[in-house]
Amino acid sequence: MEKAGSGLLPKARVSRAKSGCAKPRKKASQPKLNLAADRAEVAKMIDQIRKKVGSHSGRTAELKANLEKVTSITLNMLEQVQELRNIVESSREGDRKEKDPIEAPSVTLEERSQEAAEQRDESSAAPAAFNGMKKILVVDDDPTTINIISHFLQKENYLVRTSNSGVDGLKKAFQETPDLILLDVMMPDLNGFQFLSIYRKDEENARTPVVILSSLSEEADVLKGLEIGAVDYITKPFSPQVLIAKIKKNLNSGP
Incomplete structure (x- = not known):
């Protein structure tokens, strides 16, 4: 018998140990490559990329088409603007030609100067009959009053000039050299009293009769008008027959 505690193992243990050592260990399994599946996945990814690129390309083409459309519209608008400019320039040129007509070649500078001198002499001459x-x-600043007076004066064969403001009337009084002035008082820019005061300062206008025709009927207004140089004062509303009679009287007798 073998002694207990010796280094030798029992036979049963030895046999089991030997049999256990004889079994080989299993190796770990490695993943297998599936090239077909990988190719399909890559192809799918490439297809997605192509679709994205294609969508961007379509968007780019759309933007390009819109840009061409906007460019075409802009060019048409520029052509229309140029056409309008040409029309405006033609209109201005026509206005300039009407205002500054071209003199005939036969008219010399000397003749034009002589004609201008004659016109100045006529405008500065004393009031005289025109035919x-x-x-x-x-x-008067009231158009209705001007129309009524003009109607009755023309029936009496008077040459009528009109003005609807004091400033313009004063200018025409110096330029037109009228034989008589019918003057309203209440006007916005220059009233009749101011008009008459300025007009009478020129000695050449001292003999031109001025008849005031106003709705101001107070005694102070009438006296003021007569004091600053009016030959008569008629209040509104007025009788056309009385107005004509006083005009004839003042034209025949003078101031």
């Missing part, structure tokens, strides 16, 4: 017609200047 036997006396010239009357009507200054």
Whole structure:
């Protein structure tokens, strides 16, 4: 018998140990490569990329088409603007030609100077009959009053000039050299009293009769008008027959 505690193992243990050592260990399994599946996945990814690129390309083409459309519209608008400019320039050129007509080649500079001198002499001459017609200047800011007075004066064969403001009327009084002036008082820019005061300062206008025709009927207004140089004072509303009678009287007798 073998002694207990010796280094030798029992036979049963030895046999089991030997049999256990004889069994080989299993190796760990390695993943297998599936090339077909990988190719399909890559192809799918490439297809997605192509679709994205294609969508961007389509968007780019759309933007390009819109840009061309906008460019075409802009060019058409520029052509229309140029056409309008040409029309405006033609209109301005026509206005300039009407205002500054081209003189005939036969008219010399000397003849033009002589004609201008004659016109100045005529404008500075004393009031005189125009083909036997006396010239009357009507200054009133009411168009209805001007029309009524003009109607009755023309029936009496007077040459009528009109103005609807004090400033313009004063200018025409110096330029037109009328034989008589019918003058309203209440006007916005220059009233009749101011008009008459300025007009009478020129000695050449001292003999031109001025008849005031106004709705101001107070005694102070009438006296003021007569004191600053009016030959008569008629209040509104007025009688056309009385107005014509006083005009004839003042034209025949003078101031």
